[in-house]
Amino acid sequence: MLLSAGAAIDKLVPEGTGLLAVGGMHMHNNPMELVRELTRRRRRVRRLLTSPSASLAADLLIGAGLVDEIATAYIGFEHLGLAPAYRRAAESGAINVLELCEAAIVHGLYAGAGGLPFIALPAGLELSDVSSANAEHFRTITDPFTGDRVLVAASLRPDVALIHALAADERGNVFFAGAHFTDRLMAMAAKTVIVQVERMAEAGEISAQPAESVLPGFLVTAVVVAPRGCLPTASHGAYGYDEPALRAYLKLARTEEGFAEYLQVNAMAVAEVTA
Amino acid sequence: MSIAVAAEYSTGELMATVMARQLRPGEVAIMGAVSALPQAACRLAQLTTAPGLWFIAGGSGAVNPHLEPLVASSCDERLLDADAVMTLPDVILVEGRGDLIDVFFAGGLQIDARGNCNLGPVGPWRHPTLRGPGGVGLPFVARAGRVVIYSMSHDRRTFVERVDFVSGPGFPVRPGGLPGGGPSLIVTPLCTMDFDPGTQLARLATLHPGVTLDQVLEATGFAPTIPTKLETTPAPTPEELTILRRLDPAGLLRGGAGR
Numbered sequence: 001m002l003l004s005a006g007a008a009i010d011k012l013v014p015e016g017t018g019l020l021a022v023g024g025m026h027m028h029n030n031p032m033e034l035v036r037e038l039t040r041r042r043r044r045v046r047r048l049l050t051s052p053s054a055s056l057a058a059d060l061l062i063g064a065g066l067v068d069e070i071a072t073a074y075i076g077f078e079h080l081g082l083a084p085a086y087r088r089a090a091e092s093g094a095i096n097v098l099e100l101c102e103a104a105i106v107h108g109l110y111a112g113a114g115g116l117p118f119i120a121l122p123a124g125l126e127l128s129d130v131s132s133a134n135a136e137h138f139r140t141i142t143d144p145f146t147g148d149r150v151l152v153a154a155s156l157r158p159d160v161a162l163i164h165a166l167a168a169d170e171r172g173n174v175f176f177a178g179a180h181f182t183d184r185l186m187a188m189a190a191k192t193v194i195v196q197v198e199r200m201a202e203a204g205e206i207s208a209q210p211a212e213s214v215l216p217g218f219l220v221t222a223v224v225v226a227p228r229g230c231l232p233t234a235s236h237g238a239y240g241y242d243e244p245a246l247r248a249y250l251k252l253a254r255t256e257e258g259f260a261e262y263l264q265v266n267a268m269a270v271a272e273v274t275a
Numbered sequence: 276m277s278i279a280v281a282a283e284y285s286t287g288e289l290m291a292t293v294m295a296r297q298l299r300p301g302e303v304a305i306m307g308a309v310s311a312l313p314q315a316a317c318r319l320a321q322l323t324t325a326p327g328l329w330f331i332a333g334g335s336g337a338v339n340p341h342l343e344p345l346v347a348s349s350c351d352e353r354l355l356d357a358d359a360v361m362t363l364p365d366v367i368l369v370e371g372r373g374d375l376i377d378v379f380f381a382g383g384l385q386i387d388a389r390g391n392c393n394l395g396p397v398g399p400w401r402h403p404t405l406r407g408p409g410g411v412g413l414p415f416v417a418r419a420g421r422v423v424i425y426s427m428s429h430d431r432r433t434f435v436e437r438v439d440f441v442s443g444p445g446f447p448v449r450p451g452g453l454p455g456g457g458p459s460l461i462v463t464p465l466c467t468m469d470f471d472p473g474t475q476l477a478r479l480a481t482l483h484p485g486v487t488l489d490q491v492l493e494a495t496g497f498a499p500t501i502p503t504k505l506e507t508t509p510a511p512t513p514e515e516l517t518i519l520r521r522l523d524p525a526g527l528l529r530g531g532a533g534r
Contacts, residue, residue: 025334025363026308026350052363052411053308053334053350074394076408078309079347083408090396090406099395102412106367122371124417124455127444130410133400178352179335181363212362236352 001222002170005229008194008222009037013160021049021109021156021190022057023163024233025181026078027241030057031164031196033229039064040267047071049158051182052102056233056249059083062095063259069096071137073105080246084253098137101130104153106182111155112189118152126151161190164230165215166237167201172217175201175209177237184215192221196229198238284511286464287312287528288519289483290425292511293462294380295320297423302377304330305370305419307411310349311527312425313380315519318342322518336361345523370415373454379419381458382426385438388477388497390424390445390458390470392416393438400440410442417444421459429463431496446475466491467508471500481508 003011013020024030035057038045048067050058053074061067062075063085070090075083089095100108103121111119120143125131131138131151143150163186166177174195176183187193195215206214228235232245252258284292294316298304302325306313310333317330321339332340333349339358346353361369369375383392384407394410396403416422422443426433448457461468461477465486468477478500482491484507492498511519519528 026348028348028350028352052367053409072409074308074409074411076308078349079311082406086408087406091403093402097396097406099409101410101414102367103371103414106364110364122373122418124373124444125371125414127417127441128410128414129395129400129441130414133440178355179350179360179363181334181350184362185364234352240352241348 001172003222003224005033005037005196005224005226008224009034009041009043012192012194012222013038013043015043017043017045017159019047019049019158020045021158021161021186022054023051023161023181023183023186024055024057025051025179026053027055027246028179028234029164029181029183029236030055030230030233031162032057032231032233033226034162034194034196034224035060036266038066039263042066044068047098049105049156050075051186052105055083056246059085059253060263062086062089063253064263067095069098071098071100073100073102077246077250080243081250084250085259088256099130099134100137101125101128104130104137105156106185108153108156109182109185109189112157113185116155118155121151121153123150156189158186158190160192160194161186162194162196163187164196164235166197166235167199167205168195168197168220168223169201169206172220172223173206174215174220174223175206176213179236180213187215187219193219194222194224195220196224196226198227198229198235200225284516285529286483287530288511288516289508290462290464291315291319291519291528292515293467293508294423294425295515296324297460298325298328298378300325301327302329303375304328304378304380305376306330306349306380307333308349310380311345311347314340314342315345315522315528318522319515319518323515331361331366334363336363336366343522344525345527347527367412370412371418373418376418377420379416379422381413381416381422381424381443383424383438383442384433385435386424386426386433386461387435387438387445388499389475390422390461390477391438391441392424392443392445393440394442395440397439413443417448417455419455421456424458424461426463429465429494431494434494435496446470465494468499474500476500478502479505481506483508484510
């Protein structure tokens with residue numbers, strides 16, 4: 001199903017979505033066009049799940065006040081700085097933080113994709129405070145084979161996943177360029193999948209890709225064509241991240257007023273493009 | 276025998292050199308976000324003392340990126356110009372195996388005397404005074420051969436008696452079959468510290484050229500063990516510095532803002 005960004009959010013992301021997963025990694029391949037449509041429509045999300053390292057997409061949704069709980073292992077901007085809206089929301093208690101590690105996220109999505117009820121984690125991961133501080137997501141059980149104590153994590157089955165890929169065909173087959181991070185896994189685990197792409201694929205282009213770079217159309221609910229729609233984050237295979245624009249966001253978002261101004265200007269800019 | 280020493284170098288370049296000298300031929304190293312420094316160290320080691328070293332460049336999944344020039348983001352597409360590329364879920368799988376990763380480069384907003392690292396909440400967990408970004412893969416340090424901790428800040432906010440939240444666990448490494456050997460070295464802008472095998476507490480190892488013991492103690496929130504003989508960190512050689520400058524024309528290791 002080929003939809004505009006606005007129509008995809010209207011049709012497929014209900015108000016109060018229980019678990020929304022947003023893909024990309026650091027300031028790369030964030031599906032920003034879809035995220036901006038969420039903020040324009042003020043769609044509230046009960047729990048937002050990020051890839052192991054999130055950036056602008058998560059910070060924007062949190063700053064817009066649309067997220068009750070964030071499940072993440074990292075939200076930041078690497079060398080550019082910490083995530084201002086996430087900091088403000090977490091430090092004031094405005095948002096509940098389910099602090100996970102990359103193993104709990106990635107293996108949890110694997111469990112979700114494969115119908116595994118939960119997933120056992122390697123010994124040693126219980127030594128960090130992640131599992132003890134977030135006990136609702138972890139249990140310690142007895143390994144039925146060895147009798148050892150073993151840390152297990154809940155499986156993750158997003159209601160909706162928003163991800164980005166380079167191109168798609170009319171049947172919803174998509175392919176990724178560069179690194180696809182955990183986006184393929186997120187799509188395989190989610191019930192509803194919206195893929196934002198740079199462009200439509202050319203004939204034969206997808207079947208020529210290596211198998212692990214492709215997501216078949218039966219796993220994709222809707223495709224949204226949004227050229228340069230990841231900016232100011234990067235889109236692998238298309239463009240790099242816009243560092244001055246990210247720095248401008250980080251500067252503005254230091255205050256709530258500045259953040260509101262950023263959101264306002266961005267939503268308006270998007271409206272002009274889609275009009 | 277006197278070893279030639281480069282005349283002028285930055286703190287970042289000195290730290291990269293120290294970290295490079297930790298690596299051995301044929302080992303496998305891994306690093307996370309904001310990783311220009313360990314990436315430079317790995318590339319330098321490959322070209323000098325550790326030929327055949329493998330390194331996985333964080334979230335990109337790139338194995339031995341060719342990295343000329345260095346890039347600032349760990350997921351930059353340019354890293355994929357590499358000897359090989361793994362998918363990120365595959366990287367996270369093998370981090371858990373426990374017998375593949377020899378060296379894990381770690382860091383923290385807080386680092387303590389036992390080598391615990393915190394990239395999560397500073398202060399109370401539920402109402403932190405500083406909400407750090409999060410530890411990503413740091414719990415996996417328990418599955419790595421040894422852990423090299425680095426920090427671009429050396430002050431009492433960073434080096435604390437006890438971290439508020441353990442993202443990456445330090446000593447005591449629990450007995451009973453855990454693969455991880457624990458933290459082996461801390462590299463800061465002022466000094467290097469290793470760990471006393473008896474007490475498993477941080478012990479000053481070397482002071483960087485021009486840095487005094489008082490300066491380090493003043494900037495450290497715990498009391499490191501002080502050995503009877505304190506060496507000076509060997510400065511980069513002209514060869515090492517030439518390689519680093521070639522890898523890093525934008526000056527990421529010299530405080531540059533380039534990408």
